Amino acid sequence: AQSVTQPDIHITVSEGASLELRCNYSYGATPYLFWYVQSPGQGLQLLLKYFSGDTLVQGIKGFEAEFKRSQSSFNLRKPSVHWSDAAEYFCAVGAGWGDDKIIFGKGTRLHILP
């Protein structure tokens, strides 16, 4: 069964600083990986996804993530954070087929210092 680990529960960075959120996954086959963002009391918004091909994936809002098979990781990065990036970030893994479930990590809450 697939699983996702986000080792950091909280991350605090200063506005304008760079950001990296860690994600490690466990899956028996080629994983399909996602990063979602959730603002308080809101649903989920997809930031980016990796299915195949280039291991560096560009997403919305200036985010990118890199798939590293050797490390079973899919870390999310942003070169310069904005105060509006404060939210909960979830890494998720699923199978390739549309009828397969997606499993989420426990999430990392990002705090931005002015």
Added chain:
Amino acid sequence: GAVVSQHPSWVICKSGTSVKIECRSLDFQATTMFWYRQFPKQSLMLMATSNEGSKATYEQGVEKDKFLINHASLTLSTLTVTSAHPEDSSFYICSARLGGRNTEAFFGQGTRLTVV
């Protein structure tokens, strides 16, 4: 992208009553939908996979008689919380994936259930 609509956005009910939450795929057909539960400041926990025209598949530890799922059409899945209790208060989110390979999941906006 595809749109998943969830209704209601929030509901308050009395202990012992049942509550139905609807999840609709508005511009695509979803043979499979997923129901998640999210406790405050926690992650999304998959409750069940809803399959059109067949019984739902529940995750371990989820009471199927408590959380009734019906997927009667390719665009609608419902979750009914039966005989609700305060511990059922939570944020419930549905999701649907487009069919085929390499598809992302689209999420509803969630339903905040409060049982008093």
